[in-house]
Amino acid sequence: MTNAVQSYHHGDLRSALIEAATARLSQHGVDSLSLRKLAEDAGVSRTAPYHHFKDKSALLSAIAAKGFSDWHSTAKRIFEQEDKTPQERFREFIHEYIGYAADNPEMYELMFGRTIWQNQAATNDLKDVAFPCFQFQVTMTRYWQDKGLLPNNQDALRLAQVTWGTLHGIARLLIDGIYADSSHIEEMCDCAADLFMQKQG
Amino acid sequence: MTNAVQSYHHGDLRSALIEAATARLSQHGVDSLSLRKLAEDAGVSRTAPYHHFKDKSALLSAIAAKGFSDWHSTAKRIFEQEDKTPQERFREFIHEYIGYAADNPEMYELMFGRTIWQNQAATNDLKDVAFPCFQFQVTMTRYWQDKGLLPNNQDALRLAQVTWGTLHGIARLLIDGIYADSSHIEEMCDCAADLFMQKQG
DNA sequence: CGTTTTATCTTGACAGTGTCAACATAGCCT
């Protein structure tokens, strides 16, 4: 694609690396993602990436950051649909969340996996994108509490952690292939939604 | 410990490897767990482990199997306390589940992480121990439905997947350090329990 | 008992990996 003249300086290696990494990620998974292969994909030597990313973790964080940015947009779009009832939006959000995870398992694994979060390894750039995304979960939760969909006697932050935890847990059970397969995704989502909104039937 | 005479044949290398691995696991994490180091710990050459485990994944599966076995016992013990009400046991189970994950993060990560489950990599030995453990979750769910703690209009399997998913998700958010820290574990557990048992107050 | 089979352990080797150090190039600024 961007292969005009093979010059000493690549021109936009950083973007090329992220692009190559994203492609490889969705096809072969996060585990088979090596800096050396990415460098080769970009037509550059093994250690060139180190001039754009501190280490492998930093590259992965950059990819995940883009994922969070995308998901944040999707979440907002769903939440701000004025023509639908809060309950409709709530259900849609659940289905979309699980659907996103099921459709992009490797990206989800990267975004919410321990690889980039453990040992405080998360880049500041990553946190800057991810934290607002988490915060939005709390904002939505508070809204649904106000609308009477979720119990009002619970702290919004705790409730957000629990409801999000539920979605996260279901997503991971699906993705990791643990006692749940993708043939019953919709039923699981509905079951979760029903459970949250018990009082409202 | 088991270091009598340094003979050509170790004697019980398989157990020694699992023991060394379990120790290293809890201290340094699953990522820094190499067959070579384990072999060295056991005072044996690099490739000796291959006579007891097909590959690295098989060794990890063996460790996880022990974890499942232990957890299954704990779950049963909690569930079968005749002197406590179903509701008390339900709450205790939630707290114990999250507590186990928080106290043994590396073991939990191994047991429920993608490392040993992805690509159908799970050993039959592992499945033989893990599946009854999953099934027990369904059994308990059905019981709690009968006792009126959980909604009776839901399929037990789906409900088990959702409730377990919740615990799993909370555990992972905690372990991976994503927008939740260990200082509010109890509150999160209570919030989850309240949410599940809404109708019953 | 001696012999043979089998389980176990060894060294050697290979293809990978992330990452550092030292050096090369080229574009930019003064």
Added chain:
DNA sequence: AGGCTATGTTGACACTGTCAAGATAAAACG
């Protein structure tokens, strides 16, 4: 024009999982 700095290069190191081929000891068998 000259130097600074961003970017790219090769070389090297320590580490990984895993296979192949040979060594040893214990167990099985005649």
